[in-house]
Amino acid sequence: MGMSERDVERVLTRYFQEGDRSEETTLLADPQLDVDMNIVDHILEKPEAHDEDYIVFRHFTDPATTILDIGANFGYSATGFWRVGAKSSIAAFEPIKGFEPILAELGRRVNARASRGWWARLRHRPKYEHYRTGISDRDDELTFHTSVINGRIQSALTTADTNPHIPSYVKNTFDYARNYLGAVETFKIHPFTSPVTTVDNWMASGVSKLNLHRIVAVKIDTEGFEGHVLVGASKLLDRQKPLIIAECGHVIDLATKTAFSHGYVFAEREGDQLRVSDRPTQRVNGFFIHPEKFSAYRQMGLLRD
Structure with missing residues (x-):
């Protein structure tokens, strides 16, 4: 049956609001990307704009x-x-x-x-x-957080915000899953650091x-x-x-x-x-x-x- 919206909401609440970094909420190893090098051909040939x-x-x-x-x-x-x-x-x-x-x-x-x-x-x-x-309001190094659905990142939901709007996050997660994946079998957050300027x-x-x-x-x-x-x-x-x-x-x-x-x-x-x-x-x-x-x-x- 996969995970429900309530299940994903609970993972997000534990991660962002309760500071839970256990294996149940967090994937530390680099996950698989949601695209590969072939995406360059696709976006160069795509007849319409993304938005x-x-x-x-x-x-x-x-x-x-x-x-x-x-x-x-x-x-x-x-x-x-x-x-x-x-x-x-x-x-x-x-x-x-x-x-x-x-x-x-x-x-x-x-x-x-x-x-x-x-x-x-x-x-x-x-x-x-x-x-x-x-890009931010200062030169620094920030921790970013991206969702990992069924072992692959959902890169469009990458944020440095430590208090995102969780209902919107859940909705976007399941919208993506319906369009590209089907069921949400597993869901975790992958943190990574990056320079910002x-x-x-x-x-x-x-x-x-x-x-x-x-x-x-x-x-x-x-x-x-x-x-x-x-x-x-x-x-x-x-x-x-x-x-x-x-x-x-x-x-x-x-x-x-x-x-x-x-x-x-x-x-x-x-x-x-x-x-x-x-x-x-x-x-x-x-x-x-x-x-x-x-x-x-x-x-x-x-x-x-």
């Missing part, structure tokens, strides 16, 4: 611009941005060690295509960079070859850490005011307070456009846009009056 909200990225058609993909997982967001028509380069950040070779292969293929032609070779600018680091410190480090003077958008999917990411991007938000798309960021107090403190307002997606809103969206992804960008967004077709 329907990514359609707004079709308006970023200037190849001299850059998008930050924070919480890159195995690269499906970046390929989704390009799939809908974005021409920007992408810097991706992902703390899961096992995804590093997958993202490296994705970058190798994408950059090989982008370097064709004498002009591309002359400018020596890659189309894709990836960094095996988490801030967006502002990464930009100041000089390691990137991308155009960091024209960052047009920041996508954040960090399972509860969206607010910490924005706190650590204060200089970027003040100076460049990029579009922000943050999974559940519109219902996380630290994320909304930080965005508002930099002058941002809520936006709602309608088709492939955004419109200003005085309340958070009912969608999973929250959009924040800055009034100083309204004119430019209207000209490029991104903002609807």
Whole structure:
């Protein structure tokens, strides 16, 4: 029969709220990944974007611009941005060690295509960079926690949050199982450590070859850490005011307070456009846009009056 939702809830409660690190709740050995290297072929050939909200990225058609993909997982967001028509380069950040070779292969293929032609070779600018680091509000080393279902990680539920919303965690676990696994036979949490940095410190480090003077958008999917990411991007938000798309960021107090403190307002997606809103969206992804960008967004077709 497998495990019930109540069984999984109990594991999560014991692990996160009671500090139980016994073998019944915790897997210390490296688990099997939920994808392998063949996923690169799949996401490069997939005809549609992973998330329907990514359609707004079709308006970023200037190849001299850059998008930050924070919480890159195995690269499906970046390929989704390009799939809908974005021409920007992408810097991706992902703390899961096992995804590093997958993202490296994705970058190798994408950059090989982008370097064709004498002009591309002359400018020596890659189309894709990836960094095996988490993004937060400080330079540090954090413990991340990821669920392991039937011996394989469910990487999209990786979080550094020590107090996640357990009912949502349970729902997402069983949604994933129904779509890909069937029954939940076993469920544990795998902790691992990773370095973290801030967006502002990464930009100041000089390691990137991308155009960091024209960052047009920041996508954040960090399972509860969206607010910490924005706190650590204060200089970027003040100076460049990029579009922000943050999974559940519109219902996380630290994320909304930080965005508002930099002058941002809520936006709602309608088709492939955004419109200003005085309340958070009912969608999973929250959009924040800055009034100083309204004119430019209207000209490029991104903002609807």
